[in-house]
Amino acid sequence: MQYQYNTPEEEARLLYVAMTRAIEQLIMSCDRSSEFTSRVELALGKVV
Known part of the structure; x- marks a missing residue:
């Protein structure tokens, strides 16, 4: 399901x-790259 903001x-x-x-944990997924x-x-590169 895609939402437009x-x-x-x-x-x-x-x-955020x-x-x-x-x-305890956060799992994120996507089917294609975007901005x-x-x-x-x-952001993850700055945290990990």
Whole structure:
């Protein structure tokens, strides 16, 4: 199911909210690369 949000900033805000709700682990998947997934990969590289 794909959702369309108005701005990349809104997508980032919603991702932050979702990720901070994870208690023990967070599993994410996607079927193709996008600007959004690139931003997630960049953020993960800074954390890991």
